[in-house]
Amino acid sequence: MKFSRPKSGKSLYVALVIAIGVHFLSMSDVFVSGIYAKYLFPVLSGFLRFLSGWIPFSVGDVLYGVILVYVIVGIIRFFSNYLHSNAKKEFMIYVCRVLCFRMTLLYIFFTILWGFHYNRNAIQTDFQLSDQLYDSSELIAINAQLVERVNAYQMSFGAGKKGKLLPNQFFQRSISAYEEIQLKNSLLTYKNPSIKVSMWGWLGNYIGFTGYYNPFTGEAQVNTTVPIFLQPFVCCHEIAHQIGYAREDQANFIAYLVAKKSSDSCLKYSAYFDLFLYANRALYECDSTLAKQFRHQLSPAVRGDIEELKCFNKAHQNKIEPYVSKIYDLFLKTNQQPQGVITYSKVVGWLVAYYKKNGAI
Numbered sequence: 566m567k568f569s570r571p572k573s574g575k576s577l578y579v580a581l582v583i584a585i586g587v588h589f590l591s592m593s594d595v596f597v598s599g600i601y602a603k604y605l606f607p608v609l610s611g612f613l614r615f616l617s618g619w620i621p622f623s624v625g626d627v628l629y630g631v632i633l634v635y636v637i638v639g640i641i642r643f644f645s646n647y648l649h650s651n652a653k654k655e656f657m658i659y660v661c662r663v664l665c666f667r668m669t670l671l672y673i674f675f676t677i678l679w680g681f682h683y684n685r686n687a688i689q690t691d692f693q694l695s696d697q698l699y700d701s702s703e704l705i706a707i708n709a710q711l712v713e714r715v716n717a718y719q720m721s722f723g724a725g726k727k728g729k730l731l732p733n734q735f736f737q738r739s740i741s742a743y744e745e746i747q748l749k750n751s752l753l754t755y756k757n758p759s760i761k762v763s764m765w766g767w768l769g770n771y772i773g774f775t776g777y778y779n780p781f782t783g784e785a786q787v788n789t790t791v792p793i794f795l796q797p798f799v800c801c802h803e804i805a806h807q808i809g810y811a812r813e814d815q816a817n818f819i820a821y822l823v824a825k826k827s828s829d830s831c832l833k834y835s836a837y838f839d840l841f842l843y844a845n846r847a848l849y850e851c852d853s854t855l856a857k858q859f860r861h862q863l864s865p866a867v868r869g870d871i872e873e874l875k876c877f878n879k880a881h882q883n884k885i886e887p888y889v890s891k892i893y894d895l896f897l898k899t900n901q902q903p904q905g906v907i908t909y910s911k912v913v914g915w916l917v918a919y920y921k922k923n924g925a926i
Contacts, residue, residue, distance in 0.1 A: 577662060580669040587676050591684050598690060601681045606809050609678060611757050613783025614807065618759035623786055625779030626764040679780030682811030688818055688915055691752050699917035704848050707916055708859045710926050711841040716864045718834035722794065735831070736760040736787070739800035742827035753823065755808055759784045760800060766790040770881040775799045778806035792877055794870050797835035798824065814911035817843075821916070825926075838870065840916060847913045 590596050617624050643660065650656040672680075688694055736758075743755040763769060763776070766788035776787045776799040785803035789796060801820035810816045817839075824836035841863075849856035863871070920926050 577666045577669070580666055580673065584669050584673050587673055591676060591681050594684070594686075597681050597684050598686075602685055602687075602809055606682070610783050610807060610809070613678075613781075614757035614759035617782045617784050618757050623761035623764055623779075623782075623784055625782040625784045626761070626786060628779075628782065629765070675780060679778075679811065682809050685809075685811070687810055687812075688815050692822075692919075694915060694918040694922060699914060701848075701851050703917045703920065704844065704851070704913070705855065707913075707920050707926055708841070708844050708848050708856070710920075711837055711844055712859055712862045714837040714926070715834065715841050715867055716862075718830050718837060719864060719867045719870070721830035722834040733762065733789075735797045735800050738829050738832060739797060739804055739823075742801065742823050742829055742832055743804060745828065746823050746826045749826070753808065753819065755804055758804075759807070760803065761786050763788045770877075771883050772885065776803045778803055783807065792870070792873055794835055794838060795874070797829075797832045798839045801832065801836070814915060817912035818915040818919075821912070822919075838867070840912065842871075844913050844916065 647653060647656060739760070740755065740758045743753060747754040759782075761784050763786040765786075767790060769775065769788040770790055774788060775791050775795060776785065778785050785800075785807050787796060787799050787803060791799070798820055801823050802816045805816040805819035805823075808819075810819045821836045821840055824832040827833065845856050845859055848859070860868075860871075916926055
């Protein structure tokens with residue numbers, strides 16, 4: 566494998582200086598919230614979606630596949646070159662320099678195309694929700710309301726209706742939901758849709774993802790092999806990432822808000838179903854008996870969906886997933902989400918804040 570040496574080391578030094586500058590910009594709320602989020606990112610992300618949206622398959626997934634092959638070949642060639650090198654120390658210094666250069670470039674492009682958003686307190690600013698603190702009485706109140714909502718919308722979602730809907734139809738339903746809400750809130754404007762079926766969905770079932778956003782192509786990928794009642798909420802969640810809500814609790818809250826305001830009962834059921842699981846789990850931690858009582862209040866159809874989800878997860882349990890989860894947990898923690906994967910469940914705090922402000926969810 567031939568390594569492209571940064572000429573005289575200058576390219577590496579320039580890249581490091583740019584990376585340091587980007588890092589300091591990321592800590593400026595004036596730049597991130599006032600300039601990047603409002604003006605730069607909508608143009609960048611909209612352009613990327615314009616380029617990728619018309620292509621029927623996920624360009625980003627193909628890119629990931631090519632990179633994986635490239636890395637595997639690179640590792641094989643590295644060991645081959647290392648074993649045949651007469652100056653192993655110099656060779657290792659050279660390799661470390663090249664890797665440092667490439668990782669620095671990756672950091673620069675990732676942050677410019679997406680990563681700045683991790684430093685933005687978007688929900689507080691955009692929706693004037695003050696905090697995520699709540700007590701047990703408020704947690705009980707939203708569990709009660711979520712039980713009512715999820716039971717009501719499961720009836721309209723229906724087993725028969727589920728069977729007639731194809732996963733791709735949820736893409737258009739989610740796009741339509743954003744079109745509805747942006748008429749009342751321009752912050753949630755979504756142009757140049759680019760939602761794709763994940764080519765790696767089968768793998769996602771074993772390592773634990775239902776969807777993801779590719780900041781380099783602007784595409785949202787949805788794992789359409791998971792139970793179908795999860796997919797509408799996943800679609801709305803990934804679109805939330807596309808329009809600039811980076812943290813997982815923020816994307817969950819935006820997905821809930823879009824589904825709640827939409828006229829689509831499928832989206833509503835999927836959102837309330839997902840949120841009930843988060844809220845009920847939070848209640849279980851402080852009052853397991855009461856949490857179980859709320860679960861017993863779910864309709865047989867909803868309990869059937871929960872059982873289907875349990876069976877699905879159990880069927881895909883494996884020894885690799887916990888390690889992948891730890892890596893993803895570390896990724897979230899290094900991107901301004903100190904609670905790691907628990908960040909997803911922090912949506913409960915935003916839900917309570919919304920409840921305290923509006924009196925209902």
